[in-house]
Amino acid sequence: MKIEVMGDSGDRCERLHENAVAAMRRLGRLDLIVRVRDPDEIAARGVWKTPALAIDGQVEIIDAVPGETDLVSMFERHIGEDQPGGTMH
Amino acid sequence: MVDRVLPKEQVSAFLDYLRRRYRLWAPVAQGGGFVFAEIDHPESIRLDYPTTMLPPKAAFLPPNEILLSIDMESLESAPPPAEDKPIALLGVHPCDLHGLMRLDMAMREEPSDASYVSARRGALIIGLACVHRCRPEAFCDSMETFRGAAGADLYLTPIEDGFWVEVRDGAEESLADAADCFRPPSDRQKREKDDINRQIDLEFSGRRLSLETLADDLEKTYTSSYWAKLADRCFSCGACTAVCPTCVCFDVRDDLAGGCKTADRCRSWDSCLLKDFAAVAGNENFRPKRHQRLRHRMMRQGSYLAKRFNLPAFCVGCGRCPAMCLGKISPLEAFEFSQKGRTVHV
Numbered sequence: 001m002k003i004e005v006m007g008d009s010g011d012r013c014e015r016l017h018e019n020a021v022a023a024m025r026r027l028g029r030l031d032l033i034v035r036v037r038d039p040d041e042i043a044a045r046g047v048w049k050t051p052a053l054a055i056d057g058q059v060e061i062i063d064a065v066p067g068e069t070d071l072v073s074m075f076e077r078h079i080g081e082d083q084p085g086g087t088m089h
Numbered sequence: 090m091v092d093r094v095l096p097k098e099q100v101s102a103f104l105d106y107l108r109r110r111y112r113l114w115a116p117v118a119q120g121g122g123f124v125f126a127e128i129d130h131p132e133s134i135r136l137d138y139p140t141t142m143l144p145p146k147a148a149f150l151p152p153n154e155i156l157l158s159i160d161m162e163s164l165e166s167a168p169p170p171a172e173d174k175p176i177a178l179l180g181v182h183p184c185d186l187h188g189l190m191r192l193d194m195a196m197r198e199e200p201s202d203a204s205y206v207s208a209r210r211g212a213l214i215i216g217l218a219c220v221h222r223c224r225p226e227a228f229c230d231s232m233e234t235f236r237g238a239a240g241a242d243l244y245l246t247p248i249e250d251g252f253w254v255e256v257r258d259g260a261e262e263s264l265a266d267a268a269d270c271f272r273p274p275s276d277r278q279k280r281e282k283d284d285i286n287r288q289i290d291l292e293f294s295g296r297r298l299s300l301e302t303l304a305d306d307l308e309k310t311y312t313s314s315y316w317a318k319l320a321d322r323c324f325s326c327g328a329c330t331a332v333c334p335t336c337v338c339f340d341v342r343d344d345l346a347g348g349c350k351t352a353d354r355c356r357s358w359d360s361c362l363l364k365d366f367a368a369v370a371g372n373e374n375f376r377p378k379r380h381q382r383l384r385h386r387m388m389r390q391g392s393y394l395a396k397r398f399n400l401p402a403f404c405v406g407c408g409r410c411p412a413m414c415l416g417k418i419s420p421l422e423a424f425e426f427s428q429k430g431r432t433v434h435v
Contacts, residue, residue, distance in 0.1 A: 048299035048428075063233075064294030067287060 001031040007050030008037040016051040016065045023071035093271035097251040104131045106267040111177030114148045139223035144334030149208040157354040175211030183237025184229045184407040186216045188334025190240040194398045195337045216241030228421040230293040232406030253282045300401035304392040306427040320380035322416030327360030329410035387423045
């Protein structure tokens with residue numbers, strides 16, 4: 001899975017990024033988490049408000065900061081549809 | 090804003106209070122859907138309703154109403170007698186709260202509409218949070234109208250013990266003698282409310298428009314062939330305006346009643362989608378073509394009235410018009426078309 005956290009600065013963007021890292025750690029996975037900071041690149045994806053989060057290119061969250069638990073279940077849904085990613089164990 | 094809790098066991102006492110003091114309107118089941126109606130039996134109230142066919146606008150701006158009656162002999166005229174009690178509108182979802190705020194702006198703009206202002210005076214508006222999307226056509230996430238406490242005197246959020254109640258500053262007096270229905274919230278209820286707020290943010294976090302630029306972006310599409318293509322799906326039937334919480338256009342006619350003894354000046358909802366809406370003397374019509382009428386409505390909702398009232402948009406994304414439309418036309422299609430390829434800063 002490729003996770004993209006969109007948003008340059010601001011505590012909501014930082015919190016979403018931290019929650020995404022924590023959720024991935026809880027799942028014991030090493031999937032890629034990328035931070036997209038360039039506003040034009042974000043707008044080109046049709047995202048007008050940040051923070052936002054995309055999973056494998058599909059924008060799932062805009063203008064919200066789900067908790068670690070919400071993100072774990074969201075990632076699990078995608079893992080189920082995906083091949084197994086790098087796992088730590 | 091003051092926070093209270095309305096426990097389940099106090100809800101019926103609160104409804105009794107409302108019915109004593111107000112003409113209570115609330116959502117009830119009807120014809121396989123839900124409508125806002127004046128309540129005779131509190132047990133018919135359905136606060137678990139997803140949305141209604143018609144917006145609560147009908148409580149203050151009914152589909153048909155008599156504005157004035159004229160005695161044909163004395164030629165004296167008088168408005169209909171005022172109602173004894175104001176209206177209490179219970180269970181208004183956020184999109185409709187945003188709709189009522191826009192309706193207020195339009196109908197109170199000078200010269201204000203006397204009949205609407207009179208019907209609205211002293212009314213108590215009780216909002217009800219949406220925790221889930223009501224239907225696929227709703228686009229309150231894109232219009233950012235899924236949060237709604239502003240515009241309500243009380244704003245209810247369902248919690249396990251009953252309802253969390255946000256009381257607007259200044260609304261306490263209208264609840265003075267119902268105060269014992271409410272309790273201060275406990276810490277557990279506070280945590281539950283915060284959790285529900287996070288769920289709401291997540292439930293409605295899938296889409297956004299660039300609302301700050303929508304009015305200008307939409308106007309730039311005025312000469313695009315997009316509108317003719319979209320109008321291929323339009324029957325010009327006016328269903329969209331009939332169910333719209335922010336459409337305010339009406340027609341006025343005089344009816345002779347009571348054996349020509351009185352004449353009633355009546356008003357009824359009108360629709361800019363109907364062919365003769367913009368017909369004038371001399372067989373002229375400002376918008377004879379279907380795509381012109383469809384474009385006009387979308388421009389009003391996404392640009393003209395937004396600019397006039399300094400709002401991001403006049404449309405509140407309730408989803409009623411695409412749900413009712415035979416061609417399934419949604420304002421969101423036009424709004425998103427107007428912002429394709431936009432590279433604005435976030």
